Amino acid sequence: xxSRDTFGASPxxxxxxxxxxxxxxxxxxxxxxxxxxxxxxxxxxxxxxxGADAVVMYENxxxxxxxxxxxxxxxxxxxxVSRRGEDVKAGEKIFSRGRRLQPWDLGVIASLGISRVxxxxxxxxxxxxxxELIEVEDFDKRSYExxxxxVNSTRHAIEGxxxxxxxxxxxxxxxxxxxxxxxxxxxxxxxxxxxxxTTGGISVGSSDNTIKAVKKLDPEYMVxxxxxxxxxxTSIAVVRGKPIxxxxxxxxxxITGFEALARPILLNMVGAxxxxxxxxxxxxxxxxxxxxxxxxFVRVRIYRGGDGKIYIExxxxxxxxxxxxxVRGNGILVVPENREGYDEGEEVEAILLRGIEE
Numbered sequence: 001x002x003s004r005d006t007f008g009a010s011p012x013x014x015x016x017x018x019x020x021x022x023x024x025x026x027x028x029x030x031x032x033x034x035x036x037x038x039x040x041x042x043x044x045x046x047x048x049x050x051g052a053d054a055v056v057m058y059e060n061x062x063x064x065x066x067x068x069x070x071x072x073x074x075x076x077x078x079x080x081v082s083r084r085g086e087d088v089k090a091g092e093k094i095f096s097r098g099r100r101l102q103p104w105d106l107g108v109i110a111s112l113g114i115s116r117v118x119x120x121x122x123x124x125x126x127x128x129x130x131x132e133l134i135e136v137e138d139f140d141k142r143s144y145e146x147x148x149x150x151v152n153s154t155r156h157a158i159e160g161x162x163x164x165x166x167x168x169x170x171x172x173x174x175x176x177x178x179x180x181x182x183x184x185x186x187x188x189x190x191x192x193x194x195x196x197x198t199t200g201g202i203s204v205g206s207s208d209n210t211i212k213a214v215k216k217l218d219p220e221y222m223v224x225x226x227x228x229x230x231x232x233x234t235s236i237a238v239v240r241g242k243p244i245x246x247x248x249x250x251x252x253x254x255i256t257g258f259e260a261l262a263r264p265i266l267l268n269m270v271g272a273x274x275x276x277x278x279x280x281x282x283x284x285x286x287x288x289x290x291x292x293x294x295x296x297f298v299r300v301r302i303y304r305g306g307d308g309k310i311y312i313e314x315x316x317x318x319x320x321x322x323x324x325x326x327v328r329g330n331g332i333l334v335v336p337e338n339r340e341g342y343d344e345g346e347e348v349e350a351i352l353l354r355g356i357e358e
Contacts, residue, residue, distance in 0.1 A: 001039040003077045004056035055080040063181035098271030120270040122167040125189035129200040154251045183213035200249030202233040229296045231257035278352040283308035287340040298333040303357035330354040
């Protein structure tokens with residue numbers, strides 16, 4: 001209807017308008033027209049008739065027979081009307097390069113009539129090294145105990161982290177502690193992927209075959225070791241313009257190295273920034289000592305005490321292979337390079353990985 005025909009309407013003094021029919025979804029624009037004292041019943045999403053500038057909600061009306069309708073509340077001009085272009089205006093930028101598309105983003109794209117968009121499809125190859133490694137599918141308890149083999153759990157953690165970022169992970173298998181075998185595996189990975197992640201063989205010593213193999217590839221750029229804990233041996237090289245990120249073979253150190261180095265590198269490759277993570281403030285339950293000039297990642301348990309306060313309990317700083325601390329805990333306390341730790345009772349911030357425990 002016309003909004004001015006509803007001014008002054010109330011339950012005791014309703015505006016009475018003549019009902020001309022129904023405007024259904026799918027009706028052509030301009031197919032119907034409203035004049036003074038007239039109204040159409042209209043379905044949500046149908047085009048507004050010519051001459052109309054307002055819609056009154058159904059519950060504020062009452063039909064009187066088939067020809068009239070009583071209006072019990074006034075409606076302002078453009079009341080309950082969606083304007084064309086109110087969601088997205090012509091020429092408006094919706095997304096910038098480097099944005100990770102969420103389900104609601106896809107809905108917006110589709111609503112604009114766009115069926116295809118260009119995306120980055122980053123492919124990351126993963127190579128695990130070590131004579132002691134076996135795949136979980138090949139696990140045999142007796143052989144496991146007699147031969148001292150280790151299930152390749154690091155592979156699944158790193159694969160999961162890559163996929164959680166929306167990238168494709170290609171597992172290249174286990175390369176034994178042999179410089180030539182690792183060299184060949186990395187060479188194949190470079191050909192079929194945008195980035196390569198390796199685990200193991202990067203400690204300082206005679207068995208650092210991954211480092212030797214990468215040097216053999218004549219990298220344009222290389223750094224062996226970074227100032228983090230755990231994961232100090234974490235390294236980076238660039239070969240043929242592609243990053244090779246070398247992580248520790250110990251699962252916790254590998255995950256820490258991934259978060260500190262691999263994640264920002266992969267995001268930078270697609271022009272994206274890291275997505276914010278929930279951070280909580282809480283009271284430290286005991287002292288945490290860390291080396292100066294090293295960024296330390298401390299596994300913690302974050303819980304709400306009986307007094308309603310948030311507490312942060314350190315679980316482990318050392319023990320790069322104790323993966324269960326990431327399961328028992330629900331957060332990470334990052335101690336910056338310029339600190340030698342935090343004192344018991346100090347209020348600190350921690351990254352929340354799961355919900356706060358009670």
